[in-house]
Amino acid sequence: MTAIWFVGCGNMAGAMVEGWRKSGFDFSNAVAIRPSGTPVEGVRTVAALPEGPAPRLVVLGFKPQKLNEVAPELRARLGPETIVISLLAGAEAKSLRGRFPEVRAIIRAMPNLPVSERMGVTALYSEDANEDLRTEVGDWIGLLGLAHWCETQAEFGAIGSVAGSGPAFVARFIAALAKAGEGLGLEGDFSLDLTLRTVAGTAAMAQSRCEDMASIARRVASPRGTTEAGLSVLDGEDALQGLLARTLEASQRRGRELAEAARAIDSPPSVA
Incomplete structure (x- = not known):
């Protein structure tokens, strides 16, 4: 791919750039546009949209609330062969197409932060690619x-x-498990290290063995043992499952609110 613009390059877009750099991807024909001018490692960084031909690929990595502010000027700089990849939460394909009607394709992307380590998950959606x-x-x-x-x-x-939100939820779980370990007398940094290794090791084992979580839990928990006693707390009255269901429900509800907010302003001013 050539002529890539990263319009905004905050946490998520920055994590993607970091992962691509680790993969050896060539960024010599890419530019990051950040009004602050804050450099993006490995990518030429400018404070305003560059002059010259329309880019082939544009990655929207700014805050969703700035869409109507950014779209008019950006729209004027894109061409019929430009592909727009949007990382904007809540901005649906129809909303984006309304703001960039002439481009070749609109693609929504929802990565998570582990893309920086090339271990991420990215959801993709398009109605015209x-x-x-x-x-x-x-x-x-x-x-x-x-x-x-x-x-x-x-x-x-x-x-x-x-x-997408999962790494934050997993981070909270890791912190809570490590804190509980401190309550048992473990030193803080050591308890966190133990927890990180336990979580990473369990995930690696599950992936390599293609083993389901219930099976792993059964293999760890001997009858009437210490693990079974702990599981009875997590499983009792659907405690953990219910908590996570409410957590994801809140996340999805907010996503719907963002989408509704974007639809409410789906008549952006036209560009002459």
Whole structure:
């Protein structure tokens, strides 16, 4: 791919760039546009949209609330062969197409932060990308981990709640387990290290063995043993499952609110 613009390059877009750099991707024909001018490592960084030909690929990595502010000037700089990849939470395909009607394709992408380590998950959705383009973009995003094309925006939103928001939820679980270890007398940093290794090791084991979580739990928990006693707390009255269901429900609800907010302003001023 050539002539890539990263319009905004905050936490998520920055994590993607980091992962692509680790993959050896060539950024010599890419530019990051950040009004602050804060450099993006490995990518030429400018404070305003560059002059010259329309880019082939634009990655929208700014805050969703700035869409109407950014779109008019950006729209004037894009061409009929430009592909727009949006990382904007809540901005649906129709909303984006209304703001960039002339471009070749609109693709929504919802990555998670582990893309920086090339171990991420990225949901993809488009209503107008053909199979060749889906393969090309999927292969590029696939350098960062799993790239999954969604059939519907509902599926896209569900993946966003589980995988997109998931690292934050997992981080909270890790912190809570480590803190509980401190309560048993372990030194703080050591308890955190133990927890990180336990979580990473369990995930690696599950993936390598293709083993389901119930089976792993059964193998660890001997009858009437210490693990079974702990599991009775997590499983009792559906405590853990109920908590996570409410957590994901809150995440999805907020996603719907963001989408509704974007639809409410779906008549952006036209560009002459």
